[in-house]
Amino acid sequence: MLHAKxxxxxxHISQHLLGKEHQIKLALSCLLANGHLLIEDLPGxxxxxxxxxxxxxxxxxxxxxxxxxxxxxxxxxxxxTFDHQKQDFRFHPGPIFSPIVLADEINRASPKTQSALLEAxxxxxxxxxxxxxxxxxxxxxxxxxxxxxxxxxYPLPESxxxxxxxxxxxxxxxxxxxxxxxxxxxxxxxxxxxxxxxQTELTQVQQHIRQVYASDAILEYVLRLxxxxxxxxxxxxxxxxxxxxxILQAARSWAWIDGREHVMPEDVQAVLPCVAEHRLxxxxxxxxxxxxxxxxxxxxxxPLAA
Amino acid sequence: xxxFDLYRQRRLSIGLLNGCLLLTALSxxxxxxxxxxxxxxxxxxxxxxxxxxxxxxxxxxANLMAxxxxxxxxxxxxxxxxxxxxxxxxxxxxxLKVLQLQQxxxxxxxxxxxxxxxxxxxxxxxxIVFSLxxxxxxxxxxxxxAAYFRPGLRMFAQLRFVGRLCLMxxxxxxxxFLIMPKIGPLWQMPSNRxxxxxxxxxxxxxxxxxxxxxxxxxxxxxxxxxxxxxxQRYWRAMVLETFDGKTWSLDKGKLAMERGARQMxxxxxxxxxxxxxxxxxxxxxxxxxxxxxxxxAVPTAGPPGIIQSASYQLISQRPLMKPMQYSLRSYYExxxxxxxxxxxxxxxxxxxxQGNPKTREFARQLRQQYSDDATLINALMTHFxxxxxxxxLTPPLMLTDANDDLLFNSKAGFCSHFASAMAATLRxxxxxxxxxxxxxxxxxxxxxxxxxxxxxxxxxxxxxIQGEGWKRFDPTxxxxxxxxxxxxxxxxxxxGSFLADSPFALAKLRHYAIISRLRTLxxxxxxxxxxxxxxxxxxxxxxxxxALLGKVTPLRLALLxxxxxxxxxxxxxxxxxxxQQRPKQTAAVRYYQRGLILLKQHQxxxxxxxxxxxxxxxxxxxxxxxxxxxxxxxxxxxxxxxxLPGSKQQTPNIKQLKLALRKLKRALKxxx
Numbered sequence: 011m012l013h014a015k016x017x018x019x020x021x022h023i024s025q026h027l028l029g030k031e032h033q034i035k036l037a038l039s040c041l042l043a044n045g046h047l048l049i050e051d052l053p054g055x056x057x058x059x060x061x062x063x064x065x066x067x068x069x070x071x072x073x074x075x076x077x078x079x080x081x082x083x084x085x086x087x088x089x090x091t092f093d094h095q096k097q098d099f100r101f102h103p104g105p106i107f108s109p110i111v112l113a114d115e116i117n118r119a120s121p122k123t124q125s126a127l128l129e130a131x132x133x134x135x136x137x138x139x140x141x142x143x144x145x146x147x148x149x150x151x152x153x154x155x156x157x158x159x160x161x162x163x164y165p166l167p168e169s170x171x172x173x174x175x176x177x178x179x180x181x182x183x184x185x186x187x188x189x190x191x192x193x194x195x196x197x198x199x200x201x202x203x204x205x206x207x208x209q210t211e212l213t214q215v216q217q218h219i220r221q222v223y224a225s226d227a228i229l230e231y232v233l234r235l236x237x238x239x240x241x242x243x244x245x246x247x248x249x250x251x252x253x254x255x256x257i258l259q260a261a262r263s264w265a266w267i268d269g270r271e272h273v274m275p276e277d278v279q280a281v282l283p284c285v286a287e288h289r290l291x292x293x294x295x296x297x298x299x300x301x302x303x304x305x306x307x308x309x310x311x312x313p314l315a316a
Numbered sequence: 317x318x319x320f321d322l323y324r325q326r327r328l329s330i331g332l333l334n335g336c337l338l339l340t341a342l343s344x345x346x347x348x349x350x351x352x353x354x355x356x357x358x359x360x361x362x363x364x365x366x367x368x369x370x371x372x373x374x375x376x377x378a379n380l381m382a383x384x385x386x387x388x389x390x391x392x393x394x395x396x397x398x399x400x401x402x403x404x405x406x407x408x409x410x411x412l413k414v415l416q417l418q419q420x421x422x423x424x425x426x427x428x429x430x431x432x433x434x435x436x437x438x439x440x441x442x443x444i445v446f447s448l449x450x451x452x453x454x455x456x457x458x459x460x461x462a463a464y465f466r467p468g469l470r471m472f473a474q475l476r477f478v479g480r481l482c483l484m485x486x487x488x489x490x491x492x493f494l495i496m497p498k499i500g501p502l503w504q505m506p507s508n509r510x511x512x513x514x515x516x517x518x519x520x521x522x523x524x525x526x527x528x529x530x531x532x533x534x535x536x537x538x539x540x541x542x543x544x545x546x547x548q549r550y551w552r553a554m555v556l557e558t559f560d561g562k563t564w565s566l567d568k569g570k571l572a573m574e575r576g577a578r579q580m581x582x583x584x585x586x587x588x589x590x591x592x593x594x595x596x597x598x599x600x601x602x603x604x605x606x607x608x609x610x611x612x613a614v615p616t617a618g619p620p621g622i623i624q625s626a627s628y629q630l631i632s633q634r635p636l637m638k639p640m641q642y643s644l645r646s647y648y649e650x651x652x653x654x655x656x657x658x659x660x661x662x663x664x665x666x667x668x669x670q671g672n673p674k675t676r677e678f679a680r681q682l683r684q685q686y687s688d689d690a691t692l693i694n695a696l697m698t699h700f701x702x703x704x705x706x707x708x709l710t711p712p713l714m715l716t717d718a719n720d721d722l723l724f725n726s727k728a729g730f731c732s733h734f735a736s737a738m739a740a741t742l743r744x745x746x747x748x749x750x751x752x753x754x755x756x757x758x759x760x761x762x763x764x765x766x767x768x769x770x771x772x773x774x775x776x777x778x779x780x781i782q783g784e785g786w787k788r789f790d791p792t793x794x795x796x797x798x799x800x801x802x803x804x805x806x807x808x809x810x811x812g813s814f815l816a817d818s819p820f821a822l823a824k825l826r827h828y829a830i831i832s833r834l835r836t837l838x839x840x841x842x843x844x845x846x847x848x849x850x851x852x853x854x855x856x857x858x859x860x861x862x863a864l865l866g867k868v869t870p871l872r873l874a875l876l877x878x879x880x881x882x883x884x885x886x887x888x889x890x891x892x893x894x895x896q897q898r899p900k901q902t903a904a905v906r907y908y909q910r911g912l913i914l915l916k917q918h919q920x921x922x923x924x925x926x927x928x929x930x931x932x933x934x935x936x937x938x939x940x941x942x943x944x945x946x947x948x949x950x951x952x953x954x955x956x957x958x959x960l961p962g963s964k965q966q967t968p969n970i971k972q973l974k975l976a977l978r979k980l981k982r983a984l985k986x987x988x
Contacts, residue, residue: 305925
């Protein structure tokens with residue numbers, strides 16, 4: 011039932027982002043696994059479209075912050091003003107107080123602003139002027155970023171990249187998909203995407219996904235992967251325990267979307283590139299030139315070996 | 317951890333088989349002809365090269381070689397005799413087979429033939445060392461077989477598997493050994509003269525002293541009760557009564573007369589009584605008939621066919637092809653005064669008319685000086701003690717008139733020189749005398765038994781003294797008292813010629829404590845092996861069965877056999893249930909892996925990052941649909957086992973898995 015609704019959402023989104031079903035599935039499984047999502051690609055590849063569509067179909071309120079180099083932390087978190095009538099400071103919540111936050115072009119903001127956002131992501135609360143304000147639950151951040159070789163960007167440090175469960179890349183659409191896109195209406199009407207899940211349903215789904223069965227064999231496979239990344243000198247950075255946990259959680263979510271109540275090695279393999287690549291190497295400049303590190307990691311480990 | 321490479325393991329096991337063949341062939345170097353050994357070495361080398369470079373010889377070349385070598389072997393087989401020809405043929409066939417290991421059945425044939433070759437090895441060698449060696453060979457062949465026909469396991473797992481098989485078969489082998497009827501050999505061992513070891517049946521003083529240079533075991537003796545002192549340990553083997561001026565040899569005429577007399581039912585068993593030694597002897601195989609005993613030996617127990625001869629020798633009716641155990645009682649105070657044949661004394665006075673003039677003259681002088689036989693002999697013994705004679709194992713060669721040369725020129729020699737000189741002198745002086753060859757001494761081991769080695773070989777004389785019979789005299793004792801009272805090794809301590817031909821003999825190194833202990837340990841093991849395993853014959857089997865059953869009747873035998881079979885069955889049943897009790901959850905994984913191995917052999921292997929689901933998709937896309945249909949139960953069981961919840965409670969249906977595996981094999985064989 012819930013499962014059908016999620017698939018319906020995927021179907022709807024893929025009407026607007028043609029030929030990218032796999033990425034849509036990944037993005038959804040990231041959100042359903044209660045993780046933050048980073049979408050990285052060149053301008054004009056549909057990053058914003060995807061994030062909008064995701065927010066719409068999950069039926070959550072969302073706010074969008076366009077990150078620029080002069081954006082200040084207060085512009086994100088909110089600020090307090092003195093209320094003369096009540097003789098008190100009143101907190102004006104920023105755009106971050108919203109179930110889904112679209113942080114567009116996050117790497118164009120200064121590190122100070124970036125870290126304000128990322129701290130909020132991690133702790134689920136915001137501290138302004140010594141007062142703590144809890145963020146709504148659920149709370150997702152969907153950030154987009156340009157590849158680093160683009161001018162006017164501040165790279166996210168590894169510690170902050172680690173807070174995103176997944177980083178996905180959209181890539182150019184196929185010939186057919188792009189042709190179909192050109193044939194369609196000039197302006198994409200994203201508001202036409204129906205909300206497929208209610209908020210309670212979303213919580214149910216998340217709870218369900220946490221109970222998807224991962225056998226010992228799967229746990230060991232994940233462990234072998236992360237241990238290999240630590241022992242081998244192929245990788246600049248190794249996978250942290252948080253990464254192992256993330257891989258497993260994402261795999262659960264992927265398996266659930268696939269209609270299963272148990273995780274298979276293929277689920278791990280499907281989500282691993284998105285979950286592990288940005289943790290193994292933050293240097294995006296090399297992307298596309300070599301075999302992705304996560305692929306090398308997969309190739310090195312036999313999913314069946316005892 | 318990466319999976320063990322299937323093909324590497326198969327190559328490894330073929331290499332191991334080659335090694336086994338090499339060792340078997342080398343261990344059979346005695347019966348094998350030289351050129352067969354060379355052919356076999358070449359074949360092994362070629363096979364190893366083939367393994368390295370992954371090429372194979374054309375069948376035609378190998379067949380041609382087989383034909384040619386078989387023809388040559390057929391040519392030689394007439395002089396070899398059937399058994400040796402067959403052993404040669406077997407090794408030749410094995411060697412040629414390693415060139416052509418294309419299919420499973422080739423490997424299987426090779427292994428079976430090698431097992432047969434190893435059992436042939438036991439015809440020629442039965443000592444504990446060789447038995448252990450062949451045991452190790454058999455185990456490594458089992459290992460090779462396991463690695464070849466069931467690759468995919470790590471070598472350690474294979475070892476454990478083979479070890480378990482060997483342990484399981486051990487009780488069965490033991491029971492078969494104990495209760496299987498003992499059948500005599502089905503073939504006649506060729507009595508090749510060159511393969512004879514031990515004493516020779518003639519003594520030519522002046523020959524090179526080769527016997528004293530071997531540290532091989534001659535026999536071992538276990539005394540019940542008191543054992544004789546060193547100077548009493550004269551083990552009689554042969555009596556040499558014919559002298560042609562150069563060589564002392566057995567009296568063929570007398571032996572023929574004895575045979576005739578025996579056929580008429582006459583036994584040469586003297587009436588004896590008095591003090592005696594009781595002992596068992598295990599004689600090593602010599603391919604000869606001579607047995608050993610202290611004077612005056614009467615056989616008490618042992619296999620039938622031990623004959624006492626008129627010269628107090630012990631003769632076995634069959635040549636000693638394997639260690640032989642027998643029991644003796646020696647009446648050491650009884651006189652040897654029986655003359656079974658007329659003219660026996662005359663025979664022991666015969667001398668050639670020519671040669672040895674100085675000895676002849678020496679004897680004449682002695683006779684003139686002493687009229688009494690006993691005093692003459694004493695004087696001669698004194699002459700040996702005081703005449704400036706020297707004991708050595710490396711005397712100068714004495715080509716003509718050896719007795720003259722020894723007595724008056726070189727004055728150096730060993731036992732047979734002195735014995736020959738003394739016996740000749742006594743005969744010239746008119747006293748009947750003959751040479752006795754055998755062993756003198758023996759080393760007592762802590763296990764309570766005595767071992768007599770080939771280097772203990774000795775020769776002494778017997779002279780007939782009226783009223784006393786044959787009396788033993790040992791001129792060597794006069795020349796070198798240490799040889800008799802201390803043993804050969806001490807007597808030659810200064811000269812350094814003890815075992816000079818075998819530089820690594822353990823007996824030489826006995827000053828080192830560890831070597832000495834090792835030698836003792838080996839001797840102990842060999843003794844126990846000969847006594848309890850090699851000499852376990854029909855009689856002992858019967859004794860054992862009687863001890864077990866009381867009276868041996870066919871019914872009781874059958875009951876014993878049945879109960880043994882029942883016991884084995886019970887053990888099997890228990891182990892079977894034990895296996896059943898063990899969690900079966902790994903079975904699905906095991907069968908799945910076997911399926912993977914099968915598919916890999918047919919170039920449908922799983923490429924690395926692929927998990928089970930991706931691999932299943934790959935198989936579904938194969939043009940041969942039967943493969944996936946057969947494999948899917950394995951896949952389902954595996955996934956169920958590995959990834960689904962609650963797999964601990966469920967056990968896979970093994971029958972179904974087996975069926976699937978069989979179906980998969982069939983599907984893979986079928987062309988698309």
